[in-house]
Amino acid sequence: MTGEMSGFSWVIPFIISAVFLHGIIRKVRVFEVFVEGAWEGILMAIKLIPYLIGIYVAIGIFRESGAVDLMVKVLYPMVSFFEVPADALLLSIVRSLSGPAALGMMLETFDAHGPDSFIGRLASTLVGSNDTTFYIIAVYFGSVGIRKTRYAIPVGLFADFVSFVASVYIVRKVFG
């Protein structure tokens, strides 16, 4: 059992039924609209394939070569303060660079350690509580031609750091 958090298992059935009920009341052609959106999901999964191949291969090589162990040795003094695996620090850095890459790393963690392991839950929390800071800043400001971003980047990075610390704290506290 996973303790108090298991109470959230009603969330998904509730959302699905609420959305469809609302759609039916509003006379939306729910099935057709649903299918339209689901198509987008198919395309998204296909678009994710090259990212996944890149990340899986890179991590596969890195792990197989023994470089991970080496890197953990180097990085550990920096993260030992938070008592987290070096992988988690790496993931939270990747998270602010690329969304699909972070999803790929999270899935890789699930495959290696299982989604219900400590690192699996931490990875889920790290990815879920954050967004791709650099990507959003680049795309959003770029779309309207803004070059002087003022304090947007430091604020975004500060939020990333807070979310890293908060994730480690809460996952440790809830799942031990």
Place this chain on the structure above:
Amino acid sequence: MNGVFSFFILGGIFVAALNGKLDSITPAVMASTESAVQRAISLMGIVSLWLGVARVAEASGLIDRMSRIIAPLFAWLFPSIPKGHPALGCILMNLSANMLGFGNAATPFGLKAMKELQKLNRHPDTATEAMCTFLAINTSGVTLVPATIIALRASAGSKNPSEVVGTILFATICSTLAAIALDYVMRILNRKRSFWG
């Protein structure tokens, strides 16, 4: 990302050569590509389900309705945007799509919001305060329902895919509050040094 990627591949092969483990690299690469494609295909169903549900929520006006509930809060966060300006509507749509965990559905609203905010900007190459606040909240990722994460956990065989909803909510609230607070401080500090809109 280019740096991280190259570092993993080149660094990995270099270390493998030093460790005398080059033989095992090729099979590891083959296995990795296979599991990457398998993973993507197993994702297809669950991601499609959520994007389908998201589209229904959008078409029925549910996302729009949720944005109305939080409208007063946004008037406080973005004092420089005139009441009833279309930028506010776009920001609300973007953030509520984000809150519901519909990452991809949020981007079009976000880009539209930037376009509207740019119309209020007197220095077109420089970000306004409202833009900075919007990005601070957006990049810290307010997520009420992390649909994608739950879906991915389920497809990876988790016994309780939604058990991380609480921890994500906690972390995301912390980082969003931190972003809003720092944005506020930076705004005050910046005003002293300059006169940007």
